Amino acid sequence: MQILQLKNTVAFMSYRKAALLLSLVLMLASVFSLATNKLNFGLDFTGGTLIEIGFDKTADLNKIREIMDTNGFDDAVVKFYGSSRDVVIRLATREDVKAEMLGNQVLDILQSGTGETIDMRRIEFVGASVGDELAEQGGLAMLTALICILVYVAFRFEWRFALGSVFALFHDVLLTLGLFSVLQLEFDLTVLAAILAVIGYSLNDTIVVSDRIRENFRKVRVGGAEEIINISLTQTLSRTVITSITTLLVLAALFFKGGALIHGFATALLLGVFVGTYSSVYVASSVALALGISKEDLIPEVIEKEGADQDEMMP
Amino acid sequence: MLNKYPLWKTLMVLFIVAIGAIYALPNLYPEDPAVQVSGLRGIETTAATLDTVKSHLDENKISYASISMEGGQILARFKDTEQQLRARDLLDDSIGDQYSVALNLTPATPQWLASIGGTPMKLGLDLSGGVSFLMEVNMQEAIVKVQKSLVDDFRTGLRTENIRYRSVKQVNDAINIQFRNAEDLANAESFLEKQNRDLLFSSDESNLTLSAKMSEQKLKETREYALQQNITIIRNRVNELGVAEPLVQRQGKKHIVIELPGVQDTAKAKEILSATATIEFRLVDTEGDLSAALNGRVPGSSQLLKERSGQPVLLKKRVMLTGDHIVDAGSSFDEYSRPQVNITLDSAGGNKMSNSTKSNIGKPMATVFIEFKPTNRVDAQGNTIFEKVEEVISVATIQARLGKTFRITGAGSQAEAHNLALLLRAGALVAPIQIVEERTVGPTLGAENVQLGFQAIMLGFALVFAFMLIYYRAFGVVANLGLGANLVLIIGVMSMIPGAALTLPGMAGIVLTVGMAVDANVLIFERIREEMRAGKSIQQSIHQGYDAAFSTIIDANITTLIAALILFAVGTGPIKGFAITLSIGIITSMFTAVVGTRTVVNAVWGGKRLDKLSI
Numbered sequence: 001m002q003i004l005q006l007k008n009t010v011a012f013m014s015y016r017k018a019a020l021l022l023s024l025v026l027m028l029a030s031v032f033s034l035a036t037n038k039l040n041f042g043l044d045f046t047g048g049t050l051i052e053i054g055f056d057k058t059a060d061l062n063k064i065r066e067i068m069d070t071n072g073f074d075d076a077v078v079k080f081y082g083s084s085r086d087v088v089i090r091l092a093t094r095e096d097v098k099a100e101m102l103g104n105q106v107l108d109i110l111q112s113g114t115g116e117t118i119d120m121r122r123i124e125f126v127g128a129s130v131g132d133e134l135a136e137q138g139g140l141a142m143l144t145a146l147i148c149i150l151v152y153v154a155f156r157f158e159w160r161f162a163l164g165s166v167f168a169l170f171h172d173v174l175l176t177l178g179l180f181s182v183l184q185l186e187f188d189l190t191v192l193a194a195i196l197a198v199i200g201y202s203l204n205d206t207i208v209v210s211d212r213i214r215e216n217f218r219k220v221r222v223g224g225a226e227e228i229i230n231i232s233l234t235q236t237l238s239r240t241v242i243t244s245i246t247t248l249l250v251l252a253a254l255f256f257k258g259g260a261l262i263h264g265f266a267t268a269l270l271l272g273v274f275v276g277t278y279s280s281v282y283v284a285s286s287v288a289l290a291l292g293i294s295k296e297d298l299i300p301e302v303i304e305k306e307g308a309d310q311d312e313m314m315p
Numbered sequence: 316m317l318n319k320y321p322l323w324k325t326l327m328v329l330f331i332v333a334i335g336a337i338y339a340l341p342n343l344y345p346e347d348p349a350v351q352v353s354g355l356r357g358i359e360t361t362a363a364t365l366d367t368v369k370s371h372l373d374e375n376k377i378s379y380a381s382i383s384m385e386g387g388q389i390l391a392r393f394k395d396t397e398q399q400l401r402a403r404d405l406l407d408d409s410i411g412d413q414y415s416v417a418l419n420l421t422p423a424t425p426q427w428l429a430s431i432g433g434t435p436m437k438l439g440l441d442l443s444g445g446v447s448f449l450m451e452v453n454m455q456e457a458i459v460k461v462q463k464s465l466v467d468d469f470r471t472g473l474r475t476e477n478i479r480y481r482s483v484k485q486v487n488d489a490i491n492i493q494f495r496n497a498e499d500l501a502n503a504e505s506f507l508e509k510q511n512r513d514l515l516f517s518s519d520e521s522n523l524t525l526s527a528k529m530s531e532q533k534l535k536e537t538r539e540y541a542l543q544q545n546i547t548i549i550r551n552r553v554n555e556l557g558v559a560e561p562l563v564q565r566q567g568k569k570h571i572v573i574e575l576p577g578v579q580d581t582a583k584a585k586e587i588l589s590a591t592a593t594i595e596f597r598l599v600d601t602e603g604d605l606s607a608a609l610n611g612r613v614p615g616s617s618q619l620l621k622e623r624s625g626q627p628v629l630l631k632k633r634v635m636l637t638g639d640h641i642v643d644a645g646s647s648f649d650e651y652s653r654p655q656v657n658i659t660l661d662s663a664g665g666n667k668m669s670n671s672t673k674s675n676i677g678k679p680m681a682t683v684f685i686e687f688k689p690t691n692r693v694d695a696q697g698n699t700i701f702e703k704v705e706e707v708i709s710v711a712t713i714q715a716r717l718g719k720t721f722r723i724t725g726a727g728s729q730a731e732a733h734n735l736a737l738l739l740r741a742g743a744l745v746a747p748i749q750i751v752e753e754r755t756v757g758p759t760l761g762a763e764n765v766q767l768g769f770q771a772i773m774l775g776f777a778l779v780f781a782f783m784l785i786y787y788r789a790f791g792v793v794a795n796l797g798l799g800a801n802l803v804l805i806i807g808v809m810s811m812i813p814g815a816a817l818t819l820p821g822m823a824g825i826v827l828t829v830g831m832a833v834d835a836n837v838l839i840f841e842r843i844r845e846e847m848r849a850g851k852s853i854q855q856s857i858h859q860g861y862d863a864a865f866s867t868i869i870d871a872n873i874t875t876l877i878a879a880l881i882l883f884a885v886g887t888g889p890i891k892g893f894a895i896t897l898s899i900g901i902i903t904s905m906f907t908a909v910v911g912t913r914t915v916v917n918a919v920w921g922g923k924r925l926d927k928l929s930i
Binding site for chain 1: 441750767768772775779782786820822826827830831838871875882885889893
């Protein structure tokens with residue numbers, strides 16, 4: 001079977017200005033949203049207490065809010081979680097109650113208030129200082145990852161490719177974060193992990209394309225840089241699409257079957273895979289092209305031996 | 316001939332997959348409900364304990380599947396949870412004061428698998444249910460405490476040397492000593508510098524002050540000590556909780572991670588973790604009549620306590636010294652190479668000890684360990700009632716007037732001396748700790764997570780399997796074989812690594828690996844198709860496809876691995892679980908997708924003249 005049967009080279013790069021413009025607009029929009037809407041940080045980063053409880057039948061959120069109110073927890077955020085029998089209650093750090101005892105206290109209040117049997121599913125308490133530390137570590141992890149990858153790609157390919165792929169990664173991370181900010185999806189530790197996985201995935205794509213560009217610069221004798229990039233993108237397009245499909249398939253499985261705890265993770269990856277696929281075609285290569293990548297940069301300086309580009313015969 | 320692997324290469328691939336499969340095998344066996352008995356506070360479980368446990372179970376007609384000593388613990392397996400719970404209650408009532416009795420699920424790994432180190436994967440707390448704490452050691456407090464004791468030391472030191480000073484004060488991170496004249500300042504500096512080599516002294520002649528700061532080295536040691544001491548104490552307390560496989564581990568410079576799988580009563584766990592233990596030194600009442608006391612006629616000024624061995628001791632009620640004066644305690648050997656415990660007190664403690672021992676030389680002194688243990692009873696407010704437990708941990712004769720440092724001999728074996736030192740230190744925490752993070756997962760959510768994760772993996776697998784089969788037909792089957800082998804290898808490697816635990820994000824990592832691992836095969840297969848379209852022979856195309864895709868696959872995977880390893884280094888708990896499965900998955904997938912599928916392709920299609928290829 002074959003999804004894409006391309007006879008002719010697609011002139012991807014002729015749309016590069018439009019694509020670059022689109023990317024820049026989206027990036028600016030992301031920055032704007034991050035600055036105004038901010039990220040909806042989860043408990044991991046803000047600190048506080050979260051209690052997840054399960055009921056036998058559909059839970060009455062208003063009643064729970066009322067009970068919380070009358071017991072002095074008027075700042076409690078009460079929401080359904082995954083299903084209408086699951087409820088999460090989020091509380092900010094308090095000064096009058098020992099934070100680590102808060103979860104059990106709320107559980108007792110609700111147990112006696114609702115008169116129903118409540119199943120304690122999850123209690124999380126994160127101190128404010130820990131939240132700050134986690135946020136700092138997360139940011140640091142992302143930066144370290146980008147720098148390590150920059151060094152590796154520069155070492156294996158060429159600095160223009162390295163800059164192109166790191167710019168693509170930056171683009172992907174920013175756009176995913178931007179979407180999380182626009183949609184106000186909760187940003188917790190698993191989402192951070194997903195974003196690092198997006199970096200891995202998008203890079204995978206970018207490297208495959210760059211590899212082919214390098215190979216074609218050496219092999220194809222005619223045409224300029226732009227045409228060779230077009231040829232390479234066309235050749236790898238079918239692989240790019242198929243891998244995106246298989247990855248999207250498993251992510252769909254995670255999204256629909258993985259449960260509420262994995263939802264944010266799956267969402268971030270789903271968004272990231274879309275953005276990553278686009279960026280490996282347009283962002284990384286156009287940046288390399290804009291930086292003036294040319295044949296000479298990739299052809300080894302030694303004079304090629306006669307027939308070196310021909311297939312080697314097996315002994 | 317093209318595309319033929321030598322036999323050894325094929326065998327090696329089969330061998331590696333087989334090893335993975337064998338180590339993945341234990342995960343298929345169910346788990347037996349079991350009860351685990353281990354000694355508390357230095358008590359060892361011996362063959363005699365095993366007999367006691369056996370006879371208790373037999374007497375009460377509780378049938379067990381097997382009972383044995385495993386790694387210093389007694390493990391009794393049962394056929395069902397009902398017997399298990401009965402046995403736990405029975406053993407807790409009968410020997411629970413000396414042993415920790417915990418419920419456990421023990422894998423029913425067959426003997427031959429267990430003997431080659433086969434164990435099932437460990438489940439993270441989000442899958443097994445339980446509670447994890449992150450505790451932070453208050454380092455500032457630890458340093459202030461050391462500085463305070465230095466102030467005391469300086470005062471006594473200067474006094475005994477007859478160096479007159481105006482004041483000794485702790486100011487910020489330094490200790491300032493004010494003198495009346497330059498001569499005293501100079502004397503003091505040379506004296507104190509000699510005494511405290513780990514401090515940095517600087518003198519200011521014009522103001523007649525000498526200031527001492529802790530060196531970087533000393534600060535580091537203090538912090539390290541505070542952390543280690545807290546870990547030791549927490550370990551002791553966690554053992555009392557009766558949790559099957561607890562984990563107490565340092566994390567970074569000032570944090571301690573505690574994981575208690577299967578614990579649901581977090582309130583009790585927290586109470587025990589933050590419970591206090593103290594030490595008291597008291598004189599033994601040698602005039603009182605022990606046998607009369609045993610019959611209930613205890614003198615008013617005395618109290619009847621028991622030693623660990625069960626031996627009763629009559630003690631004076633008056634406390635000579637409390638444990639909060641203990642600065643340090645360690646074990647070593649005396650001149651007759653008998654084990655001894657060395658104790659260092661702060662200055663105030665030294666003075667007290669000296670005063671109270673000078674008139675009691677030759678008399679026996681007891682060390683009492685006091686702990687507040689939670690009981691199973693609750694008060695009207697629903698809070699757990701704590702019971703004060705006092706235990707005599709050593710009785711020793713006072714040989715001379717004791718001062719700031721002294722030693723206790725006759726504590727028994729070296730292990731016991733070491734334990735006593737630990738307990739003595741437990742009486743004086745250098746730095747308070749605080750729970751800064753807590754995550755509790757209820758048993759229903761844990762079980763649900765396992766099910767959800769399992770379903771997601773299965774569905775993801777099925778979708779990718781179907782897609783590859785439709786898209787690449789016969790070669791799709793090969794890719795799917797590779798995927799299957801990859802899953803087996805991931806599980807096998809996860810089971811082999813002792814510290815690796817499977818978490819829900821870890822399961823997500825496996826699903827993601829499945830999606831991304833086929834990428835290598837897609838790259839290869841697309842390349843083969845391309846080469847075939849370019850008019851190469853089929854064998855040439857297969858060869859070229861694998862060859863040309865290889866360096867791309869390596870580059871792509873190494874960069875992803877970099878991201879995964881950074882995640883591993885930075886992440887904690889569930890995130891680490893994701894990083895682990897992702898890293899393992901990347902490495903195993905490179906093997907199965909490149910070498911593994913090539914083996915199959917070579918065996919089926921290699922070395923033949925082919926006109927058509929089902930790709």
